[in-house]
Amino acid sequence: MSTGVDLSQFFETFFDEAEELLSDMEQCLLALDIDDPDIGQLNAIFRAAHSIKGGAGTFGCFGHLADTTHLLENLLDAIRQGEMPLRKDMIDLFLETKDVLTDQVAAYRGAQEPDVAAYDRICAQLRELALEQAGQALEPGPASMPGATPAPASEPSLAPGSAPAASAPETAATLPLCISLSRVNCKDADALAAEMALLGQVLHQERDGDSLSIWLDTTASADDLEAVCCFIVSADQVSVMRLELPVAALVAKDQIPPASAPATPAPPVSEPAPSESAASESVVSGKPATSQKAAAPSSSTIRVGVEKVDQIINLVGELVITQAMLVQRSSTLDPVLHDRLLNGIEQLERNARDLQEAVMSIRMMPMDYVFSRFPRVVRESATKMNKRIRLTTHGQATELDKSLIERIIDPLTHLVRNSIDHGIETPEARAAAGKDPEGHMMLSAQHHGGQIVIEVSDDGAGLNRERILKKAMAQGMAVSEHTPDEELWQLIFAPGFSTAEKVTDISGRGVGMDVVRRNIQGMGGHIQLASRPGQGTTTRIILPLTLAILDGMSVKVGEETFILPLSHVTESMQPSAEQIRSISDTEHVLHVRGEYLPLVALHKVFAVDDAVTDITRSIAVILQAEDVRFALLVDHLIGQHQVVVKNLESNYRKIPGVSAATILGDGSVALIVDVFALMRVTRDKTTI
Known part of the structure; x- marks a missing residue:
C-alpha cells in the first residue's frame, strides 16, 4: 500500500506550467532559422518538451502526454546534436504536435481523455520522421502500432523502481543516487521519503x-528525481549525487556510505554532452535546474487564481x-471641531x-500575451495565400x-x-508595383x-x-463621389458589408468587421481606420486600461x-437660442463653432x-464616440x-443605453451611460 502524498494537488500547477512551456515552444519554433538554427532556441x-514529459511521467496518469512528448524530444535531441538537418516540414510537424499537446493538456485539465485519433x-x-532519420523502414509489429512508444536503444527498458538484471554490468546509469535535501520540515521529509520509495x-x-x-537504487534519472522533489520543496533545497560504488558492493558489504562518502554529482542537466541521452536534461518550471539553483528563491513570485484577485x-x-460615503457625510461637519476626524x-x-x-x-x-500568438497565425495564413509576410511587434x-x-x-x-x-x-503583384516582394505587418500597443x-x-x-x-451604392447607402475617405472607410464596419470578390477560409464572408466593432x-x-492607396492600411483600437474603475462625470x-x-466628454456649455x-x-441640432451637432435629450x-x-x-455636454460628435442635454453638472x-x-x-452602474457616496445607484448607444441614436435617428 502506497504511503505517498496525493500528487493530484499539484495538477493545476503542472497544467499551468505545461501551457506556458508549450507557448514558449511555439515561439521558439517560429523564430528558428531553418538554414542556420540557433542552438539556444533548439535547447x-x-x-x-522534456520538462512536460518529466512532469507527465511523474504523475503517472497522463500517458498520452508523456508518450507524445517522449517521441518529440527524441527528434529534437537529434536535431540539436546535429544528427538530423532541420527542414520546414519538420517545423510544421512540430507545430502540429504542439497543438495536439495543447489539446491533451486541456483534456486532462478537464478530467477527460485526450483525442485518441489525434x-x-x-x-x-x-x-515516421524518426525512422527516416535512422534510415529504417517501418516494419509491422507492436512497435509500429498506433499508440506504441518504442524506447530508444540507448534508454533502459526497465520501469522506474525495478532492479537491474543480475547479468547487467554496473554502469554509471545503474549506480545508486544520493538525494540530499536541506531545510526540510518533518512533514515534507516523510512525504519525500515516501515518493522516493515509489521510484526505486x-x-x-x-x-x-x-x-x-536518501540513497536510492533506481533507473529514474537524476533530473526526474529532482523534478519530483520540487513539487514538495524548492529547487535550491535539492541536490542529487551519483554514488561511486555499485549497489551489489554496498549490499554485500552491508556498508551504506554517509553523506560525505564517495559520491559524484549527477551529470549536469543544463547542457548535456552529445553522448548523453535525452533523459539527462532537467527542466523544472520551464527552466534548467542548474539555472534555478543559481537564481533567486522561488518565493519571489506566487501563482494566484484570478478569482482571488x-x-x-x-x-x-x-x-x-464606503470611503466616498464617509467623505459625503463628513462634509457637513465643522472643520474646527472635527479636524482630527x-x-x-x-x-x-x-x-x-x-x-x-x-x-x-x-x-x-x-x-x-496577445501578440505572441500572431507569428503562428501570420505564418500559416500567409502560406495558404502563397504570400510572404514579415511580422514585427x-x-x-x-x-x-x-x-x-x-x-x-x-x-x-x-x-x-x-x-x-x-x-x-x-x-x-508587389514586385510589379516596385515594392519588396515580402510584405510587412506590424502590431503595436502604447499607453495614451x-x-x-x-x-x-x-x-x-x-x-x-x-x-x-x-458596393455601398449598390446597397442603397447614403454615399456619393464626394464622400470623404474617412466616412467611406467606416462603411466597412456595416453589417454584411464586404468587397471580397471571393470567399476564402481566411476572411471575406462579410460577417466579421461589424462584429469586431461591436466587440x-x-x-x-x-x-478607427486609415488607408492610403498603394501604401497600406492602419486599424487603430482605443480601449480603457480597465473596466473595473471609471473616470466619470456625474450629471x-x-x-x-x-x-x-x-x-x-470634450466640453460642456449652456446653449443659446441662436445656436439651436x-x-x-422633434429633432434639433446645436451650432458650435461652425459644426452642427445632433441634440439628444437624456430625459427623453x-x-x-x-x-x-x-x-x-x-x-449641453459635447460627447465624442469614434468620429461622431453630438450634444447630450442634461439638467445639471x-x-x-x-x-x-x-x-x-x-x-x-x-438595459438599453446603459453600460453598467455604480454606487454613489450617499448609497444610491447611478447608471453609467452607454455613449455608443446614444451615438447610434444620432446616426440611425431611432430610439434606443
Missing part, C-alpha cells in the same frame, strides 16, 4: 536536523464606496486610492487589464487575417493617457475606394443621477420625469470623480 524547445496520428508521423529501492536514509539524505478588487471597490478621512481617501491602484496593477497583463510590455486582454484576442485575430487576405499583395492604443498596420495595397463606393464598443472602446436629470465616461436649429418638430432617452425641457435652460463599475446584467438585466 529551449527541447527543454520544454494522438495516434501525430505519434505515427513523429515515428531506498537503500538508506538519514535525518540530521532539518537535512535529509477579482475578490480583492471587489472588496477594494466596496472600500472605495476630517484629517483621518482625508488620509483614508489617499490610502484607498493607493490601494486601489496597487490592486488593479495585479490584474494588468502585458500585451505580449512593438510595445509588448504595454499592460492591459486581464478581462480586456482576453476579449481583444478575437477582434485582433480577425483584423490580422483580413490584412493578410485583402491588404498585403502576392509577391508577384488613461487608455491603450493598439494598432494593426500593413504596407499592402490599401483600401479600394472605388470598390467600396460601388470593441462592448469593451468601452472604439475603432443630474430630474431627480436621477447619471455617469458619463469622462474619456468621451430645428430640422423637424430614459423617460425621466420632472426634467428640464427648455433647451436654453439645459446643459455635479462633478468629476472615479466610480467603481458594477455589472448590471449579473445583478439585474441588460
Whole structure:
C-alpha cells in the first residue's frame, strides 16, 4: 500500500506550467532559422518538451502526454546534436504536435481523455520522421502500432523502481543516487521519503536536523528525481549525487556510505554532452535546474487564481464606496471641531486610492500575451495565400487589464487575417508595383493617457475606394463621389458589408468587421481606420486600461443621477437660442463653432420625469464616440470623480443605453451611460 502524498494537488500547477512551456515552444519554433538554427532556441524547445514529459511521467496518469512528448524530444535531441538537418516540414510537424499537446493538456485539465485519433496520428508521423532519420523502414509489429512508444536503444527498458538484471554490468546509469535535501520540515521529509520509495529501492536514509539524505537504487534519472522533489520543496533545497560504488558492493558489504562518502554529482542537466541521452536534461518550471539553483528563491513570485484577485478588487471597490460615503457625510461637519476626524478621512481617501491602484496593477497583463500568438497565425495564413509576410511587434510590455486582454484576442485575430487576405499583395503583384516582394505587418500597443492604443498596420495595397463606393451604392447607402475617405472607410464596419470578390477560409464572408466593432464598443472602446492607396492600411483600437474603475462625470436629470465616461466628454456649455436649429418638430441640432451637432435629450432617452425641457435652460455636454460628435442635454453638472463599475446584467438585466452602474457616496445607484448607444441614436435617428 502506497504511503505517498496525493500528487493530484499539484495538477493545476503542472497544467499551468505545461501551457506556458508549450507557448514558449511555439515561439521558439517560429523564430528558428531553418538554414542556420540557433542552438539556444533548439535547447529551449527541447527543454520544454522534456520538462512536460518529466512532469507527465511523474504523475503517472497522463500517458498520452508523456508518450507524445517522449517521441518529440527524441527528434529534437537529434536535431540539436546535429544528427538530423532541420527542414520546414519538420517545423510544421512540430507545430502540429504542439497543438495536439495543447489539446491533451486541456483534456486532462478537464478530467477527460485526450483525442485518441489525434494522438495516434501525430505519434505515427513523429515515428515516421524518426525512422527516416535512422534510415529504417517501418516494419509491422507492436512497435509500429498506433499508440506504441518504442524506447530508444540507448534508454533502459526497465520501469522506474525495478532492479537491474543480475547479468547487467554496473554502469554509471545503474549506480545508486544520493538525494540530499536541506531545510526540510518533518512533514515534507516523510512525504519525500515516501515518493522516493515509489521510484526505486531506498537503500538508506538519514535525518540530521532539518537535512535529509536518501540513497536510492533506481533507473529514474537524476533530473526526474529532482523534478519530483520540487513539487514538495524548492529547487535550491535539492541536490542529487551519483554514488561511486555499485549497489551489489554496498549490499554485500552491508556498508551504506554517509553523506560525505564517495559520491559524484549527477551529470549536469543544463547542457548535456552529445553522448548523453535525452533523459539527462532537467527542466523544472520551464527552466534548467542548474539555472534555478543559481537564481533567486522561488518565493519571489506566487501563482494566484484570478478569482482571488477579482475578490480583492471587489472588496477594494466596496472600500472605495464606503470611503466616498464617509467623505459625503463628513462634509457637513465643522472643520474646527472635527479636524482630527476630517484629517483621518482625508488620509483614508489617499490610502484607498493607493490601494486601489496597487490592486488593479495585479490584474494588468502585458500585451505580449496577445501578440505572441500572431507569428503562428501570420505564418500559416500567409502560406495558404502563397504570400510572404514579415511580422514585427512593438510595445509588448504595454499592460492591459486581464478581462480586456482576453476579449481583444478575437477582434485582433480577425483584423490580422483580413490584412493578410485583402491588404498585403502576392509577391508577384508587389514586385510589379516596385515594392519588396515580402510584405510587412506590424502590431503595436502604447499607453495614451488613461487608455491603450493598439494598432494593426500593413504596407499592402490599401483600401479600394472605388470598390467600396460601388458596393455601398449598390446597397442603397447614403454615399456619393464626394464622400470623404474617412466616412467611406467606416462603411466597412456595416453589417454584411464586404468587397471580397471571393470567399476564402481566411476572411471575406462579410460577417466579421461589424462584429469586431461591436466587440470593441462592448469593451468601452472604439475603432478607427486609415488607408492610403498603394501604401497600406492602419486599424487603430482605443480601449480603457480597465473596466473595473471609471473616470466619470456625474450629471443630474430630474431627480436621477447619471455617469458619463469622462474619456468621451470634450466640453460642456449652456446653449443659446441662436445656436439651436430645428430640422423637424422633434429633432434639433446645436451650432458650435461652425459644426452642427445632433441634440439628444437624456430625459427623453430614459423617460425621466420632472426634467428640464427648455433647451436654453439645459446643459449641453459635447460627447465624442469614434468620429461622431453630438450634444447630450442634461439638467445639471455635479462633478468629476472615479466610480467603481458594477455589472448590471449579473445583478439585474441588460438595459438599453446603459453600460453598467455604480454606487454613489450617499448609497444610491447611478447608471453609467452607454455613449455608443446614444451615438447610434444620432446616426440611425431611432430610439434606443
